[in-house]
Amino acid sequence: QLQLVESGGGLVQPGGSLRLSCAASGFTLDYYVIGWFRQAPGQEREGVSAISSSGGSTNYADSVKGRFTISRDNAKNTVYLQMNSLKPEDTAVYYCAAAASWYGSYTSLDKAVFGSWGQGTQVTVSS
Numbered sequence: 001q002l003q004l005v006e007s008g009g010g011l012v013q014p015g016g017s018l019r020l021s022c023a024a025s026g027f028t029l030d031y032y033v034i035g036w037f038r039q040a041p042g043q044e045r046e047g048v049s050a051i052s053s054s055g056g057s058t059n060y061a062d063s064v065k066g067r068f069t070i071s072r073d074n075a076k077n078t079v080y081l082q083m084n085s086l087k088p089e090d091t092a093v094y095y096c097a098a099a100a101s102w103y104g105s106y107t108s109l110d111k112a113v114f115g116s117w118g119q120g121t122q123v124t125v126s127s
Contacts, residue, residue, distance in 0.1 A: 002027045002116045004096050009121030012086055018123060020081040022096030029053075029072065033099045033107055034079040035114055036070065038092035038123075045095070047109025049081060054104035061109065063089075086125045093120040 008020040022034060035050035049060045049070040058070050069082040079096060097114035108114075 002032075002098060004098060004116055004118035006094060006096050006118045006121040009094060009123045011124045011126065013127055014087060014125055016086050016125070017082070017084045018086065020083065020094055020096075020121060020123075022079040022081075022118060024077045024079075024098070028074070029077055029079065029098065030074055031101055033101045033114075034070075034072065035097045035099070035107075035109060035111075036079075036081045037095045037097060037111055037114075038090075039095070039120075040092040043092075045111055047111060048094070050107040050109055051079060052103075052105050052107045053101040057105040057107050059107045059109060083123070086123075088125045090123060091125050092123060094123050095120045 003025045005023050036048040037045050039045040051058050051070045067085045072079045096118045098116040099114045
């Protein structure tokens with residue numbers, strides 16, 4: 001069964017950077033869309049970024065465009081989220097998720113289509 005494990009979260013000052021990793025085990029991620037989502041206390045889980053199974057297509061929430069970059073390394077069966085210029089409002093638990101892909105270019109930020117989820121990693125942006 002597909003398992004996803006996030007890592008790389010922590011405490012960082014505003015303007016700083018973190019790189020989150022989503023490592024898959026049991027199955028290859030080659031045929032899956034991978035999305036990053038986040039959830040702050042009292043808030044709904046929201047889509048942050050997603051990358052297609054081919055790696056050729058990505059999308060981002062408006063709030064993170066220009067600051068976050070998603071990428072994948074199929075050889076390591078891992079997807080990354082590089083987060084730069086972090087803001088306090090980025091504070092949340094970050095989750096990665098996988099969805100079977102119909103097309104190599106398909107991406108989605110709709111959490112309803114993702115069936116496999118990691119346990120999350122805490123990101124705190126504070127002075």
